[in-house]
Amino acid sequence: MSALRRLAREVWLPRLTRRGVGFLIIGSGVFLAALFLDRRDLIFVGALLVAMPITAACYVGFRQVKVQVSRTFRPAVVSAGNSLRVAVQVRNRAFRPLYGVRWSESTSAGLSVPGAAALPALARSSGARGSRADRVVLDYRLTPTCRGLYDLGPLVLHTYDPFGLAYGRRLGGTVADLIVTPPVTALPGLGLGVAGGEGNARELLHHHNPHSDELIAREYRPGDPLRRVNWPATARHGEIMVRQEEQRSIPSARLVLDTTMSGVPDHDSLAGSDWFSRHDDAFETAIELTASIGAHLIDAGFRVAVSELGASQLAPGAGTETGGLRGDPPAVFLSPGGSRELLEGLAGVVPVLRGALRAEGQPGRTTGVSRRREPTFAVLVAIDEEDVADLARLSTTSDPAIAFVIHTMGAPLIDRLTDTGWTCIPVRSTHEIASAWDLALRGRSAHDAI
Secondary structure (H helix, E strand, O other): OHHHHHHHHHOOOOEEOHHHHHHHHHHHHHHHHHHHHOOHHHHHHHHHHHHHHHHHHHHHHHOOOOEEEEEEEEOOEEEOOOOEEEEEEEEEOOOOOEOOEEEEEEEOOOOOOOOOEEEOOEOOOOOOOOOOOOEEEEEEEEOOOOOEEEEEEEEEEEEEOOOOOEEEEEEEOOOEEEEEEOOOOOOOOOOOOOOOOOOHHHHHHHHOOOOOOOEEEEEOOOOOOHHHEOHHHHHHHOOOEEEEEOOOOOOEEEEEEOOOOOOOOOHHHHOOOHHHHHHHHHHHHHHHHHHHHHHHHHHOOOEEEEEEOOOOOOOOOOOOOOOOOOOOOOEEEOOOOHHHHHHHHHHOOOOOOOOOHHHHOOOOOOOOOOOOOEEEEEEEOOOOHHHHHHHHHHHOOEEEEEEEEEOOOOHHHHHHHHHOOOEEEEEOOHHHHHHHHHHHHHOOOHHHHO
8 A cells, every 4th residue: 555655745746748848848948048148138038938838837836627536446356367347437526627647557566457548528517417528438358367366546637738738637436345265176976986985975966965855754834835735745644745955064174274384484585586476386285275175175065164374364363363273263265155155266376475473372282173084185285294293193083184285385384284184285386287186086196197
């Protein structure tokens, strides 16, 4: 927001164009030469050339520009790499027509918006009347390349004097929030079919089949549709009975996301280096992998609990600063709507430094997760020995325990995880997400996959 505040300070200061600066320099030169040569006729010409850009700057500075701006996105939320339509409605609120103005968008870093363009002339404000001559809709398409939370706006209006000697800027409207979610890779299979797991994992498809024939009958109640009448049960009971689907428990699964990258020795000293860039790319791969697995499970009917190794960013609040395996409650997502909530939450997740979290947490206890045996999927970028110990304890309540290890993970730590019961599957890029999930469905380890 500091950049926007700097922009707000600058907009009220009119500036001279190159033409205006040329008039000012030439006029000053003519004026000084006229004084030196004692040419009174040239004094008038020089004074006129100097006065013109100064007058133009005053005109631009005091020109009334008052607009109402509203901005809509279609779709409202977009995934990285896809385009959206931005519609900006500009309405003149001044009592004078608005013309000779150019417009452009101000935005946070990471978005590429169109350059300045001419704003169509707008009639003076029509007030409460229904005239639409005082407004215009500006359309353009935007294609974000990276996930994130972006600020779009306010609209910048560039004003000029009729001779093009000075220009100024005015801000219109407020900042709009644009959410760009991580891309989602379509995964094979329906829900979970991973090897092993005698509980929720193995029985998911059987227990959550929306077309299950296991129905129970109850007495007819006013308002029940006739198509649900169970005729065999009606004949047996002598009264109208209707079909009612048996209520079943919702299957659950865990996701663990490495947000601390605690295996990175020093973030600050490595900033800008190739090594740091490699881990930054790995983190984005981990985010896309988490989004793909989470959306896949939620859409299949799972209750998905997401825990972060660092302070919770998906479910921020009191008591969410020690890490998901050290006391923080997980963020829980359910269908319907859970996939979108997860993706919107992942849009703003960034690597965090853990530092004091180790002292504040509770070593030896994974209090932030359920103690039930559930399918667990960990997405790991660069963990350390203490993370391995936490994950080893978590594996005792996981069935199966599958770790997707990004290419930045060291072989010794992968071996340690394997020894503690985790099935480790390597992921080198986002192109391998679907194949990595296929390996998970077949229960193959990193050693088997290489």
